[in-house]
Amino acid sequence: MQGGTFRNWALRFANVPRKYALPTTRAQIVELIKRPGRLRVVGSGHSFNDGIVTDDTLVSLDNYSGVLRIDIDNQQLTFRAGTRVRDAVAIMLQHGLAFTALPSHDAQSLGGILSTDVHGTGKDWGFVSESVVGLTIVDGTGEIHRCGPDDDLFRAAIGGVGAVGIITEVTVQGVPRFAIDQQTSIQELAWVREHLDLLIAGHDHVSLYLFPYAEHCQVNTWDRTAADKTSGGELKEFLNISLDALLAAWVGNLLAYAGLLPLARHWSRLAYLLRRGTQLVMESNNAHNRTIYHLHQELEFTVDFEQVFEVCDRLLALYAELYRAGLPYLLLEVRFTPAGHDRTLIGAGQQRRCAWIDLICNDSEGFETYYAAAVELIKSVGGRPHLGKYTEGFDGNYLAGLYEPNYQRFLELVAQHDPDGKFSNAFTRRMFGTPIEVSSEHAA
Numbered sequence: 001m002q003g004g005t006f007r008n009w010a011l012r013f014a015n016v017p018r019k020y021a022l023p024t025t026r027a028q029i030v031e032l033i034k035r036p037g038r039l040r041v042v043g044s045g046h047s048f049n050d051g052i053v054t055d056d057t058l059v060s061l062d063n064y065s066g067v068l069r070i071d072i073d074n075q076q077l078t079f080r081a082g083t084r085v086r087d088a089v090a091i092m093l094q095h096g097l098a099f100t101a102l103p104s105h106d107a108q109s110l111g112g113i114l115s116t117d118v119h120g121t122g123k124d125w126g127f128v129s130e131s132v133v134g135l136t137i138v139d140g141t142g143e144i145h146r147c148g149p150d151d152d153l154f155r156a157a158i159g160g161v162g163a164v165g166i167i168t169e170v171t172v173q174g175v176p177r178f179a180i181d182q183q184t185s186i187q188e189l190a191w192v193r194e195h196l197d198l199l200i201a202g203h204d205h206v207s208l209y210l211f212p213y214a215e216h217c218q219v220n221t222w223d224r225t226a227a228d229k230t231s232g233g234e235l236k237e238f239l240n241i242s243l244d245a246l247l248a249a250w251v252g253n254l255l256a257y258a259g260l261l262p263l264a265r266h267w268s269r270l271a272y273l274l275r276r277g278t279q280l281v282m283e284s285n286n287a288h289n290r291t292i293y294h295l296h297q298e299l300e301f302t303v304d305f306e307q308v309f310e311v312c313d314r315l316l317a318l319y320a321e322l323y324r325a326g327l328p329y330l331l332l333e334v335r336f337t338p339a340g341h342d343r344t345l346i347g348a349g350q351q352r353r354c355a356w357i358d359l360i361c362n363d364s365e366g367f368e369t370y371y372a373a374a375v376e377l378i379k380s381v382g383g384r385p386h387l388g389k390y391t392e393g394f395d396g397n398y399l400a401g402l403y404e405p406n407y408q409r410f411l412e413l414v415a416q417h418d419p420d421g422k423f424s425n426a427f428t429r430r431m432f433g434t435p436i437e438v439s440s441e442h443a444a
């Protein structure tokens with residue numbers, strides 16, 4: 001927040017809320033909800049859509065953070081929901097504990113990460129919500145609810161982008177801290193296509209980077225290990241990710257706009273021949289989380305696991321088709337989540353084994369043209385959008401078609417817990433339909 005204007009991390013959404021509130025207690029959060037008018041909550045603003053945009057009250061949980069309870073016997077910690085992942089991780093490490101696994105960044109708040117059902121990649125793990133055994137939620141009437149993974153309210157809050165209430169506390173189930181062997185390598189895409197199942201079965205976590213025009217891709221793997229940590233591993237990782245960010249931001253865009261990206265097949269072959277790759281053993285959180293990113297936008301969705309390469313091929317062909325009109329650098333990050341690990345009513349990873357395809361575009365001229373065309377393609381294959389990423393072009397009708405009967409159940413819970421549309425904004429109205437208007441006695 002600067003000079004009254006709030007901007008999200010990717011700087012695409014800027015708005016001036018009428019009031020900006022920084023509560024320090026749950027009682028203050030309840031009081032804010034009971035006041036007239038609407039409100040939206042912001043964690044760290046790392047989502048890529050207008051979920052946090054409001055011209056009424058914006059509630060930041062930055063001052064509602066830190067640990068509330070530590071239950072060492074059960075390895076469980078309860079955090080205030082504004083706690084950033086990196087801070088939760090540091091506190092857990094002090095007690096010899098860690099998250100089972102984590103997504104790729106650590107600056108987000110626990111409340112935000114759960115509200116958008118953040119995922120990673122794994123053979124036997126997929127979602128941050130898997131590590132959560134309890135939530136406290138303040139709903140739109142100011143009522144406080146404690147719920148666990150078997151409750152519908154919990155499943156509506158996970159991935160429900162704040163529509164049923166504000167998550168105020170999160171109880172995390174830790175595991176004893178451990179090290180991870182992180183490896184990256186350049187492989188022939190044809191080989192990866194043929195051996196994807198084996199690759200996933202052989203590692204705890206696998207992700208792929210696919211590049212336009214290239215015949216090779218980057219394979220990233222993470223495996224729990226008892227091996228000693230690499231000396232200076234964190235520094236080496238810092239240098240690796242800094243180089244990646246610089247290459248993507250500057251060299252990637254320079255080549256893209258100079259029309260040279262079609263030559264990528266030669267560079268990827270060279271990288272393959274040179275066996276460019278890395279191997280580091282690090283504390284688990286340092287391996288799972290990257291801390292440096294260049295400014296970019298993301299449009300991410302899931303498809304059935306079996307569709308993964310067919311859909312990636314079509315997205316890369318679409319990029320090639322539009323490329324001459326002037327597109328920025330693009331990378332497809334592909335991750336995998338198993339069936340039966342989700343705890344959500346309307347999250348994109350529910351119920352089936354999924355491939356997550358993330359269209360990571362540099363934040364510069366042309367990315368909206370590509371995204372608009374990609375959204376039509378995604379809809380034509382029944383792709384399910386990640387509600388923490390670019391969502392323009394998707395709406396409630398489309399989500400209803402993807403998630404019935406869960407979507408209907410979700411709407412019932414929204415109506416029950418936010419009868420006055422306290423938490424509604426343009427984003428929720430697009431995604432979940434028009435709620436009951438704020439009643440006259442609540443109008444500002």
Ligand SMILES: Cc1cc2nc3c(=O)[nH]c(=O)nc-3n(C[C@H](O)[C@H](O)[C@H](O)COP(=O)(O)OP(=O)(O)OC[C@H]3O[C@@H](n4cnc5c(N)ncnc54)[C@H](O)[C@@H]3O)c2cc1C
Binds near residue numbers: 109111165388
């Ligand atoms: C560099 C980078 C890397 C990323 N990596 C991943 C990844 O690996 N996997 C993945 O799935 N996503 C990833 N994301 C997406 C993003 O981190 C998430 O979608 C998440 O929402 C961000 O958390 P936040 O605290 O910034 O939430 P915000 O952006 O502040 O909020 C997200 C939404 O949740 C609502 N909300 C926030 N806090 C609460 C709360 N306490 N109670 C109720 N509603 C709330 C907000 O109103 C908003 O609609 C990444 C994003 C970036 C920028």
